[in-house]
Amino acid sequence: xxxxxxALTGFALMLGGIxxxxxxxxxxxxxxxxxxxxxxxxxNAPMAQLKSMTYETFSNQGLSIVPLFLLMGQFATxxxxxxxxxxxxxDWLGHRKGGIAMASVGACAGFGAICGSSLATASTxxxxxxxxxxxxxxxDSLSTGVLAAGGTLGILIPPSVILVIYAIMAEQNIVKxxxxxxxxxxxxxxxxxxxxxxxxxxxxxxxxxxxxxxxxERFKTFAATWPVIVIFGMTMGGIVGDWNWVKPGxxxxxxxxxxxxxxxxxxxxxxxxVGRLSLDGxxxxxxxxxxxxxxxxxILLGAEMFKGFxxxxxxxxxxxxxxxxxxxxxxxxxxxxxIAYLIFGCVMDSLSMILLTIPxxxxxxxxxDFGMNVEDTAIWFGILALIVVEVxxxxxxxxxxxxxxxxxxxxxxxxxxxxxxxxxxxxxxxRVVILVSFPAITLWLVGVMF
Numbered sequence: 001x002x003x004x005x006x007a008l009t010g011f012a013l014m015l016g017g018i019x020x021x022x023x024x025x026x027x028x029x030x031x032x033x034x035x036x037x038x039x040x041x042x043x044n045a046p047m048a049q050l051k052s053m054t055y056e057t058f059s060n061q062g063l064s065i066v067p068l069f070l071l072m073g074q075f076a077t078x079x080x081x082x083x084x085x086x087x088x089x090x091d092w093l094g095h096r097k098g099g100i101a102m103a104s105v106g107a108c109a110g111f112g113a114i115c116g117s118s119l120a121t122a123s124t125x126x127x128x129x130x131x132x133x134x135x136x137x138x139x140d141s142l143s144t145g146v147l148a149a150g151g152t153l154g155i156l157i158p159p160s161v162i163l164v165i166y167a168i169m170a171e172q173n174i175v176k177x178x179x180x181x182x183x184x185x186x187x188x189x190x191x192x193x194x195x196x197x198x199x200x201x202x203x204x205x206x207x208x209x210x211x212x213x214x215x216x217e218r219f220k221t222f223a224a225t226w227p228v229i230v231i232f233g234m235t236m237g238g239i240v241g242d243w244n245w246v247k248p249g250x251x252x253x254x255x256x257x258x259x260x261x262x263x264x265x266x267x268x269x270x271x272x273x274v275g276r277l278s279l280d281g282x283x284x285x286x287x288x289x290x291x292x293x294x295x296x297x298x299i300l301l302g303a304e305m306f307k308g309f310x311x312x313x314x315x316x317x318x319x320x321x322x323x324x325x326x327x328x329x330x331x332x333x334x335x336x337x338x339i340a341y342l343i344f345g346c347v348m349d350s351l352s353m354i355l356l357t358i359p360x361x362x363x364x365x366x367x368x369d370f371g372m373n374v375e376d377t378a379i380w381f382g383i384l385a386l387i388v389v390e391v392x393x394x395x396x397x398x399x400x401x402x403x404x405x406x407x408x409x410x411x412x413x414x415x416x417x418x419x420x421x422x423x424x425x426x427x428x429x430x431r432v433v434i435l436v437s438f439p440a441i442t443l444w445l446v447g448v449m450f
Contacts, residue, residue: 004322007315010035011360014306024352025295025302032305039312049308057304058297061257062168067293068260069159072267073115074285079271081228082124085110088221090132094210098200100136101146101207102193104129108150109189110225112157113232114267118350118393122151122401126408139206140412142199145420147408148401149192149427152390155350157185158236159260161296162351162389166382169303169358172375174256175239179445180379184387184435191427199423227270235263296351303355316363323364330368331436334381337361338388338432345392349400353389361385372439379446380439384432391428394421 010031017027036046057063076082089103089110096102104125112121126147133143155162158178167174200207213221238254254262268285271277277285310316323333337357344353365381366374393401396418406414435442 003313004315004318006035006039007310007313010309025298028302028306028356032302032309035309036312039309050305053304053308054301057301060168062164062174065164065174065257065260066161066296067289068257068264069116069161069164070292071285071289072260072264073117073120074289075264075267075271075277076111076114077120077124078281078285079267079274079276081114082107082111082128084224085228086125086128088225090210091213091218091221095212097209098196098207099210100129100133101138101142101196104133104146105150105189105192105196109153109157109185110228112154114228114263115154116159116161118151118154118390119400119404121154122148122404123408125150126405130409136210137208139203141416141420142206143420144405144409144412144417145424146192146196148394148399148405148417148421149424151401151404152393153185153188156181156188156386156390158182159263162354162386165300165351166354166358166386169355170362170378170382172378172382176379176446176450177382178236179449180383180442181386182445184383184431184442187431188428191431192424195423195427231263231266231270234266235259238262299351299355303359307359310359316360319360320364320367324367330370333364333368334436338384341385341388342391342395345389345395350389350393353392354385370439376443380442383442384435387428387432387435391425394425
């Protein structure tokens with residue numbers, strides 16, 4: 001059996017396990033373990049590999065950013081920041097047709113910037129915005145669809161845990177990944193707002209308008225969002241800005257790890273000062289962060305074992321050589337990969353997709369000529385992959401955000417949520433086409449900042 005055939009067999013068996021509801025981390029770990037055993041002919045090798053690989057994976061200092069950003073999101077969820085963001089966006093946009101839905105998108109973008117989790121963004125904003133839209137007579141489809149789609153902004157607008165994971169796997173600069181995601185994230189929010197504007201004109205009965213809020217009141221509610229602005233500004237500005245007036249020489253104020261620690265601490269202090277973060281809430285935030293971190297780290301270990309098995313088979317290198325020999329155009333290969341992400345997104349969560357496919361796809365992408373250097377190509381591909389993974393969160397039958405919103409609005413049939421989210425999926429696909437056609441949009445801010 002050739003290395004490529006062995007890798008494909010292992011991949012198929014792993015997918016079979018996943019479809020049989022074996023946890024993704026366990027499926028990857030078992031495939032890596034037994035695949036390594038088969039290649040090397042002894043169980044001692046994967047056992048020794050597991051011992052060293054566990055330490056090497058979890059001792060990576062860069063991974064400390066993951067629980068810190070998760071903790072920041074937990075604190076943000078409990079401190080009422082989502083309500084302030086929604087009120088401000090609603091006051092500024094509510095008087096327009098479909099304005100409350102547009103405000104929901106803006107609030108999701110703002111909350112995602114300090115939360116970093118799509119599921120948490122969808123769940124929190126669903127509880128805040130859904131009652132308001134239903135009270136104002138918005139259709140069930142539009143109300144649930146816009147919140148499911150808006151929640152996906154949490155994994156694209158930095159800081160994002162999945163961006164950090166991709167950067168570590170692809171050996172890319174975390175700050176550059178954050179900068180590359182900024183413009184596509186803003187385009188996503190603007191695209192969703194435009195989709196709402198078109199939706200309510202095609203179906204005028206799906207939304208209403210609210211009374212215009214006086215300008216003085218608008219600025220008052222906008223001022224109430226200062227915690228989000230300050231925390232996000234300091235967290236992101238601290239790792240990309242030139243703070244030579246604070247530190248000698250042109251350098252950032254924070255490393256990414258320090259920025260994550262600052263964000264978590266600042267969010268917790270705000271919650272304590274305003275009386276919205278109790279001791280029980282603090283303990284619960286720590287507990288939920290620990291559970292999420294353990295899940296992510298277990299998946300990471302499984303992915304590393306699977307990646308080690310692939311390295312022994314040399315399948316990624318052989319696949320890259322085959323693609324070059326077959327003389328497929330780079331754009332054709334990229335489109336096939338993005339379509340694969342869309343298909344996987346219907347049955348698999350976003351983190352698992354990234355960890356499962358990057359060891360296979362990235363070596364192929366890096367040998368193709370897209371007119372960029374290897375680093376820019378890896379950054380650009382990472383953002384595209386993340387966007388298409390984001391689409392998977394709102395595509396049936398297993399779009400996680402759809403079930404989150406359905407859990408918030410249990411009296412609304414999920415079929416209406418499916419119908420309501422369809423225009424936003426189309427908006428995402430249009431954005432993917434634009435970013436594939438014009439890589440400079442993704443890389444522009446990276447070039448400016450670096």
